[in-house]
Amino acid sequence: xxxxxTTATEQISALxxxxxxxxxxxxxPDEVRLLGNIHIFRTALGFxxxxxxxxxxRIPIDSPKLPTVIDMGNAIEQSYPHRYTNGELCLETDxxxxxxxxxxxxxxxxxxxxxxxxxxxxxYFMRFGSYPFGERPHGSExxxxxxxxxxxxxxxxxxxxxxxxxxxxxxxGHIHCPCGSGxxxxxxxxxxxxxxxxxxxxKEIIRSDVEPIRKAIIENASRNNRQETEFR
Amino acid sequence: xxxxxxxxxxxxxxxxxxxxxxxxxxxxxxxxxALAAFxxxxxxxxxxxxxxxxxxxxxxxxxxxxxxxxxDLDFICQLRMNRDQISPSELRKKIEDALESxxxxxxxxxVYEECFTIEYAxxxxxxxxxxxxxxxxxxLQRKQELMRKSNRPDLLYTAxxxxxxxxxxxxxxxxxxxxxxxxxxxxxxxxxxxxxxxxRRQEIFKSNRMVFDSVDDIPVGLExxxxxxxxxxxxxxxxxxxxNLRREDSDDLKPISAIINTLVAAISKxxxxxxxxxxxxxxxxxxxxxxxxxxxxxxxxxxxxxxxRSIISxxxxxxxxxxxxxxxxxxxxxxxxxxxxxxxxxxFTWIAACTKxxxxxxxxxxxxxxxxxxxxxxxxxxxxxxxxxxxxxxxxAKPIVTQPKPYRR
Numbered sequence: 001x002x003x004x005x006t007t008a009t010e011q012i013s014a015l016x017x018x019x020x021x022x023x024x025x026x027x028x029p030d031e032v033r034l035l036g037n038i039h040i041f042r043t044a045l046g047f048x049x050x051x052x053x054x055x056x057x058r059i060p061i062d063s064p065k066l067p068t069v070i071d072m073g074n075a076i077e078q079s080y081p082h083r084y085t086n087g088e089l090c091l092e093t094d095x096x097x098x099x100x101x102x103x104x105x106x107x108x109x110x111x112x113x114x115x116x117x118x119x120x121x122x123x124y125f126m127r128f129g130s131y132p133f134g135e136r137p138h139g140s141e142x143x144x145x146x147x148x149x150x151x152x153x154x155x156x157x158x159x160x161x162x163x164x165x166x167x168x169x170x171x172x173g174h175i176h177c178p179c180g181s182g183x184x185x186x187x188x189x190x191x192x193x194x195x196x197x198x199x200x201x202x203k204e205i206i207r208s209d210v211e212p213i214r215k216a217i218i219e220n221a222s223r224n225n226r227q228e229t230e231f232r
Numbered sequence: 233x234x235x236x237x238x239x240x241x242x243x244x245x246x247x248x249x250x251x252x253x254x255x256x257x258x259x260x261x262x263x264x265x266a267l268a269a270f271x272x273x274x275x276x277x278x279x280x281x282x283x284x285x286x287x288x289x290x291x292x293x294x295x296x297x298x299x300x301x302x303x304d305l306d307f308i309c310q311l312r313m314n315r316d317q318i319s320p321s322e323l324r325k326k327i328e329d330a331l332e333s334x335x336x337x338x339x340x341x342x343v344y345e346e347c348f349t350i351e352y353a354x355x356x357x358x359x360x361x362x363x364x365x366x367x368x369x370x371x372l373q374r375k376q377e378l379m380r381k382s383n384r385p386d387l388l389y390t391a392x393x394x395x396x397x398x399x400x401x402x403x404x405x406x407x408x409x410x411x412x413x414x415x416x417x418x419x420x421x422x423x424x425x426x427x428x429x430x431x432r433r434q435e436i437f438k439s440n441r442m443v444f445d446s447v448d449d450i451p452v453g454l455e456x457x458x459x460x461x462x463x464x465x466x467x468x469x470x471x472x473x474x475x476n477l478r479r480e481d482s483d484d485l486k487p488i489s490a491i492i493n494t495l496v497a498a499i500s501k502x503x504x505x506x507x508x509x510x511x512x513x514x515x516x517x518x519x520x521x522x523x524x525x526x527x528x529x530x531x532x533x534x535x536x537x538x539x540x541r542s543i544i545s546x547x548x549x550x551x552x553x554x555x556x557x558x559x560x561x562x563x564x565x566x567x568x569x570x571x572x573x574x575x576x577x578x579x580f581t582w583i584a585a586c587t588k589x590x591x592x593x594x595x596x597x598x599x600x601x602x603x604x605x606x607x608x609x610x611x612x613x614x615x616x617x618x619x620x621x622x623x624x625x626x627x628x629a630k631p632i633v634t635q636p637k638p639y640r641r
Contacts, residue, residue: 041626046475050603081640084640090640092637112630117632138639
């Protein structure tokens with residue numbers, strides 16, 4: 001997942017070939033920045049996007065962080081909920097992107113599968129007032145919703161219990177499924193959990209997603225406790 | 233870059249290909265006159281006349297998804313009596329019995345709750361159906377009641393009564409005034425129709441020499457003013473847009489043609505009748521985008537900023553949307569807007585999309601203009617009318633396979 005300068009250099013030159021109006025703006029040992037104009041010509045659901053956008057791509061080197069895109073041309077309206085105030089685009093949850101590239105990051109595929117569809121989604125939303133492929137809730141809920149899809153589980157709470165199980169335990173098919181169905185794990189969510197839990201890289205991603213949420217829950221609970229004590 | 237005027241000509245060409253052809257017009261005209269004559273032979277003393285898009289000259293091929301869909305042409309069969317002389321069920325039965333008695337019509341007939349539909353076989357591969365709504369003259373008392381409420385009482389002499397289905401084969405009378413509306417519409421359209429008229433008739437003649445012996449043979453019903461073309465463009469854009477929403481309830485959400493006719497005509501009243509189609513279209517969309525501000529501004533604020541504009545209005549106490557049917561004081565065309573707030577919201581989102589497609593995109597480079605037109609009118613219709621024109625040599629748009637959902641930390 002972490003890109004070295006060598007792999008980054010190779011992938012960047014492929015990217016510059018695919019997007020000829022992008023240029024290397026800055027090349028530091030810890031980050032490469034590309035700047036310029038990209039043409040997006042994509043279609044889905046009877047709608048075609050055929051437009052040009054000014055962007056900056058920031059690619060962290062030797063870091064677990066994902067590349068980011070800045071909307072340099074201010075093409076995305078301020079009112080659109082999936083753009084940070086500094087112009088960074090909220091492409092997807094890091095979890096979804098990291099899991100997609102678990103076997104190695106690829107800049108071109110990332111453009112193809114996340115950056116271009118982001119603009120498509122935006123223009124579609126502006127035209128029809130709805131999201132073509134849905135949207136994620138903000139914050140932790142958005143992270144958990146990524147796992148809801150992976151686990152095929154509609155309940156947010158059960159999903160988080162399953163996430164904790166993945167982060168803390170080793171897979172054992174004969175135990176009762178943590179979701180509380182009463183079924184054995186292998187006959188319940190096991191089929192979705194097994195491939196995730198047996199891949200150390202994925203397990204690590206799940207751990208890093210669970211920790212901040214668990215911490216927030218605990219802090220929240222102790223704050224409530226304190227308030228209750230004070231009230232008494 | 234291909235010029236704006238050539239692009240506009242191409243859009244008009246595309247729309248006119250969705251219009252009823254002179255041959256079909258003649259055919260439909262013959263068929264409904266034959267039907268009227270048949271009903272008369274059955275002893276039904278009635279006037280048969282078109283209403284809806286056939287009457288306004290704003291026909292567009294229905295259903296953007298189905299290029300083989302039939303044209304629905306609407307007619308009123310109005311008995312020469314008033315509603316006090318017959319019951320709604322008797323009226324329906326009278327016409328139904330007559331149609332059922334005929335070998336010619338019974339096999340083509342479908343009986344619906346609101347109308348009788350006669351489906352004609354393909355003519356040159358194009359089907360059409362005639363919908364007949366039975367009616368009588370409205371009672372004098374009811375007309376007077378409506379006249380008192382209306383600021384155009386003169387339009388109400390033509391009010392009719394039609395059977396309304398209340399369930400369980402039970403019918404009551406419903407007032408309607410298609411002729412009054414048509415009178416209002418035609419009055420506004422008249423100066424638009426007079427402008428450049430001879431030229432337009434010559435153009436129709438030039439491309440239909442096989443159909444007409446001379447220019448004088450061209451029926452007025454085939455002429456299209458700027459105002460009528462604007463309505464056709466918006467209707468077809470609407471069909472494609474609401475279809476692309478891909479929602480099961482899109483038919484409930486989309487603005488009915490009566491709303492488009494009313495808004496375009498009412499706005500055109502203050503436009504120059506010598507406007508070209510796109511000049512008028514730009515003006516109409518500009519006005520509708522102003523009305524969009526009713527969504528965020530209070531009634532008083534709107535009035536302060538935009539003066540007397542009242543074609544779409546909202547009441548100050550309960551924020552109810554009103555689009556008054558000019559020929560019926562009791563008919564608020566925006567009734568549905570008040571039951572589901574998504575309907576007006578989507579209407580103005582659609583108007584913004586129209587503006588983008590039909591006004592702003594005219595200055596884009598050729599390939600992007602072509603993409604915008606694919607979005608506006610559907611790839612199939614555009615390809616059929618224009619072939620590869622405006623397309624660049626680069627490969628077609630790449631489909632999106634993954635479905636990422638935008639997020640925020």
